[in-house]
Amino acid sequence: MGSASNDGGTDEPITVLTFDLEETRYCVRAESVASVLSVTDDDPLAAADDPWDAGTLSAAGERVRVVDLPRVFGSSFRTAARVDDPKLLVFSVTDDDGRYYGWLVDDVDVTRRVRAASLEVPAMTTTHVKGRLEIDGDDVVWLDERTIHS
Template identity: 80%
Template sequence: MGPASNDSGTDERVTVLTFDLEEQRYCVRAESVASVLSLTDDAPLADASDPWDAGTTAVAGERVRIVDLPRAFGSTLRTAARVDEPKLLVFDATDDDGRYYAWLVDDVDVTRTVRTAVLEPPTVRTTYVKGELELDGAAVVWLDERTIHES
């Protein structure tokens, strides 16, 4: 599993999974996502004091730590009007307590294969973003799941 950036000057083909948060499109390496689930009741997450550790749930008998990305990346730390059925991106990585990570997102789209050579540096300096690219005429922010899970 090699890095998905072109820091070394290589041009790799990487499959990414696109998803939405509010009005922005994001992506992450598809190979790091174990499953995508619908979340019918996100009310317990609304009261979490820390969106980076908004609670846990059980998925297939495993404990999953939820990162509330709409609150963590949104314009405010409060829960804005949520979509009716947000999604959970469950990752194959675990924290120090053995819990898997999951990101709460508004909607999940499709996987796409992209070339790392088209990745532009982020417009805002942050460790969570690998870069930006264009898909179907729209800007997409590529998130680095490893740095987010270290938060």
């Protein structure tokens, strides 16, 4: 498939980290995630005007710029029905201000090994989704962290 060229043109296994937003399972390259943190108070993030830049949190002495994925990819009423214990995926890249990127998600699962050739490219043109694949019988949306951070 043409999508394999995005991953070096080979069909080597790739490790992805799966996570949930509402009823949908997503994944991202595991190697791009530096850590997973619990968020005890996400009220300031939920009140932010722009879910793509929902604010900055401090974690382990580092600043993390948060993308509020439940508001970006979830339903419009999501802020009223947020989960009690959201997680923050902290990526190993920083923005121009030295802040790490972080994605607020509902829950984080485990890493899985997948093959790039199993990725089905999206039917519609989208910059944030690499495609869909099946992992353990579940339909999983593979997000492209590079385009979300740009």
